[in-house]
Amino acid sequence: DARVTQTPRHKVTEMGQEVTMRCQPILGHNTVFWYRQTMMQGLELLAYFRNRAPLDDSGMPKDRFSAEMPDATLATLKIQPSEPRDSAVYFCASGLVLWDEQYFGPGTRLTVT
Amino acid sequence: AQSVAQPEDQVNVAEGNPLTVKCTYSVSGNPYLFWYVQYPNRGLQFLLKYITGDNLVKGSYGFEAEFNKSQTSFHLKKPSALVSDSALYFCAVRDYSSASKIIFGSGTRLSIRP
Numbered sequence: 001d002a003r004v005t006q007t008p009r010h011k012v013t014e015m016g017q018e019v020t021m022r023c024q025p026i027l028g029h030n031t032v033f034w035y036r037q038t039m040m041q042g043l044e045l046l047a048y049f050r051n052r053a054p055l056d057d058s059g060m061p062k063d064r065f066s067a068e069m070p071d072a073t074l075a076t077l078k079i080q081p082s083e084p085r086d087s088a089v090y091f092c093a094s095g096l097v098l099w100d101e102q103y104f105g106p107g108t109r110l111t112v113t
Numbered sequence: 114a115q116s117v118a119q120p121e122d123q124v125n126v127a128e129g130n131p132l133t134v135k136c137t138y139s140v141s142g143n144p145y146l147f148w149y150v151q152y153p154n155r156g157l158q159f160l161l162k163y164i165t166g167d168n169l170v171k172g173s174y175g176f177e178a179e180f181n182k183s184q185t186s187f188h189l190k191k192p193s194a195l196v197s198d199s200a201l202y203f204c205a206v207r208d209y210s211s212a213s214k215i216i217f218g219s220g221t222r223l224s225i226r227p
Contacts, residue, residue, distance in 0.1 A: 004156070043157075043203065043217045056214060091156050099145055099207055102215075104156030 002026045004105035018080040023092030035091040115140045117206045119218035134189040142210020146187040151201040
């Protein structure tokens with residue numbers, strides 16, 4: 001049963017620290033998405049990739065967030081420096097094509113104190 | 114510009130009764146429409162989609178949705194609700210005619226009482 005995996009599942013850190021979240025998309029999927037979910041803002045699309053190339057990262061705060069795909073089996077989302085307002089659940093999702101259904105990972109719950 | 118609306122934050126239904134979760138959308142071209150479900154402490158899970166063809170689409174767990182172009186709606190339905198259907202439901206849309214990204218609605222919390 002192919003699944004998207006995310007690590008870590010939970011992360012507590014202090015303001016100003018660097019946070020790196022990792023995602024392993026489903027093998028063969030060539031699109032990867034990063035989302036952030038909060039009670040106040042709901043589900044926000046941060047960035048997405050096709051064939052490892054970034055297509056759109058307009059949803060990310062540019063000064064502190066960065067997203068990369070070093071290879072086809074790994075996507076990373078980095079926050080440096082982290083702030084309390086970054087506290088949220090971050091989801092990675094992958095799909096076969098850009099316009100079709102996405103398969104979500106279990107999420108990383110980030111708490112910045 | 115494209116948009117999607119879920120007008121109800123919460124829907125409460127008694128077990129065994131039919132349920133409807135509403136979704137309306139706005140796109141300039143033809144829509145791709147999706148429903149996802151999120152259980153507590155889990156990621157979103159794909160339920161069903163409308164791309165083209167039959168306006169009534171069937172999905173997982175006995176759910177179905179009807180695409181209504183004139184009303185720009187894609188309501189999620191189930192004939193008989195189960196307590197285990199209690200979850201957060203998201204409608205999503207993408208404009209087929211443009212290279213636009215998918216847009217998710219704000220979510221509707223479905224609560225099924227025994």
